[in-house]
Amino acid sequence: MKLLQTAVDENFMITIRNWAEDIQKRDYAALFHIYVPYDRKEVLEELSDVRKILKQEAPGVPVIGCSATGEILDGHMRSDQLVVTVTIFEDPDSRVEVMAYCDENRDLQDAADLLEKLEKTEYLKGIEILTNARYERLETVGAILDALPEDIEIFGGVAVGDDVNQSFVFAEDSEYISDGTAFVFYIGKELHIQTNRMFGWKPIGYPLQVTKSEGPVVYELDGKPAYDVYNHYLHIKKDDKFFYNALEFPWEVQVDEETKYIRHAKAVNEDGSILMSSNIPRGSEVRIAYGDPRRIIEHTKKTEQEVKVFSPQVVNIFNCMGRMLFWGDQADVEVTEISKFITTTGFSALGEILRYKRITLLNNLSIVTVAMREGKPIPRTDVTIDTITDDSNMPITARLAIFINTITEELMEKNEQLNEMLHNASHDALTELLNRGAIERIIYDTNEKMAGKGKKWHLIMIDVDDFKMVNDNFGHQEGDRTLKSMAKYLSYQIMPLRNVQVGRWGGEEFMILLPEYSDAEAKMIAENIRRDMVNAGGNMAGRITISVGVTSHRKNESVMETIKRVDSLLYRAKSNGKDQVCSDL
Secondary structure, three states: EEEEEEEEOOHHHHHHHHHHHHHHHHOEEEEEEEEOOOOOHHHHHHHHHHHHHHHHHHOOOOOEEEEEEEEEOOEEOOOOEEEEEEEOOOOOOOOEEEEEEEEOOOHHHHHHHHHHHHHHOEEEEEEEEEOOOOHHHHHHHHHHHOOOHHHHOEEEOOOOOOOOOOEEEOOOOOOOOOOOOEEEEEEOOOOEEEEEEEEEOOOEEEEEEEEEEOOOEEEEEEOEOOOOOHHHHHHOOOOOOOOHHHOOEEEEEEOOOOOOOEOOOOEOOOOOOOEEEEOOOOOEEEEEOOOHHHHHHHHHHHHHHHHHHHHHOOEEEEEEEHHHHHHHHHOOHHHHOOOOOOOOOEEOOEEEEEEOEEEEEEOOOOEEEEEEEEOOOOOOOOOOOOOOOOOHHHHHHHHHHHHHHHHHHHHHHHHHHHHHHHHHHHHHHHHOOEOHHHHHHHHHHHHHHHHOOOOEEEEEEEEEHHHHHHHHOOOOOHHHHHHHHHHHHHHHHOOOOOEEEEEEEEEEEEEEEOOOOOOOHHHHHHHHHHHHHHHHOOOOOOOOOEEEEEEEEEOOOOOHHHHHHHHHHHHHHHOOOOOOOOEEO
């Protein structure tokens, strides 16, 4: 495999003719990429001429391309040159397929049909995506493709545009697509692909929960206007410099234990909401991240070493436009670093696509590298990390960031330990329900809050019938399983009800507090629990039944009197034959 590159100039046709002759003579598979400056005047006319030349001089070689804000040529990022590259596959079994897909005239059924086709494609190794589709469509298509085997790499970039210059992608003879996707499918028995993503941003401060958001607009963090996080903690103003100031402090978004990505703020709205670079799910947690150039470059160097160990013949780079803006005058510093010993191609994108831990994600402020080779790796002797970190010369801002982050993480760890201690002190170890002391305190607190308001609260007390027989006949392990099964039912079916509290009272007894419920509602809930437990089954002991007592707190009586009465009603139910609800309502 090898890569050839050129800018479009007066010798372009001759260059392409020479490339094509070599490809045709050796019967190699090949692929053209065209990266186009999105804001260059009359660029579409120039691009049309380029596509005609490629079709004329190299018929049969597939073509794909998009608008960009920087194009890699000879290991450097260029900003105003239309760049054409050709990747030549020298192994006879390697091939590529290119297609335009999922534009505004097609639906997601096409993606499902595509998946069915790809599942039947032998030796499929990677899928490249160039897109400017809406985020929701891109996310859905990515989720469909994630059904493919985990070892198939998925990667790509988002085409660049603005209010004046429309972004576009294209493949083969397609028109310029303004809301869609172009794909490359890399296929070959001896074709190997390795992907990496580079962040380098360090989260600082406490996590904040996204309490209100819609698509890329975040309205509230921890119930407060989202802009407060920039105003209160960073003193970043709502002015025309907001984008550039906020770019140094993007968000690390954590959706679940497996999924993290970086998003940056684009603008502040009048209501204090923030327009982010891509969607931020409601309920996710975010932390402000800090961009230290030294740390970012160090992360880049470490990724470079991983790529070099892979021994690629070609590396495709998708470099974020926002990351280039962060670097300012040194916009191509990372591309240059990666390209020192490796042949590279690629462009600066509006977002970077990568399948990571089985999920295809859109990243921001990152670099995605796609290393490719045919055949076995060639051992390298220069795989050493040339570190640039010198702690003695570390800037004071970096030291302060480390201090803030370290002390925050220590406080968060202690907070987690405290929460765990409080949980253990108030919850029953076997059932994970509130223990007797905790549920009793809540009953007393509820009585105080509702005293004088003329509102009632109810108690439901439950006892598992013949529980001693279960332990004696089947062992304590089966008895514990019965109690945990009961607790699971109460946790999932009863606790979600309005203001309900549930606790283990002791042994096989459970207590339920119902604030501000009617007598009829309390009786219905008690009867539903009894009925559901009879129908549950599924244990060695066979049919398990419960006895239930139900009462309400009466005016001018103590809490203990109410508890004693529900206890008496429970045992009346047991005396009357068990498997029943006894109430004085």
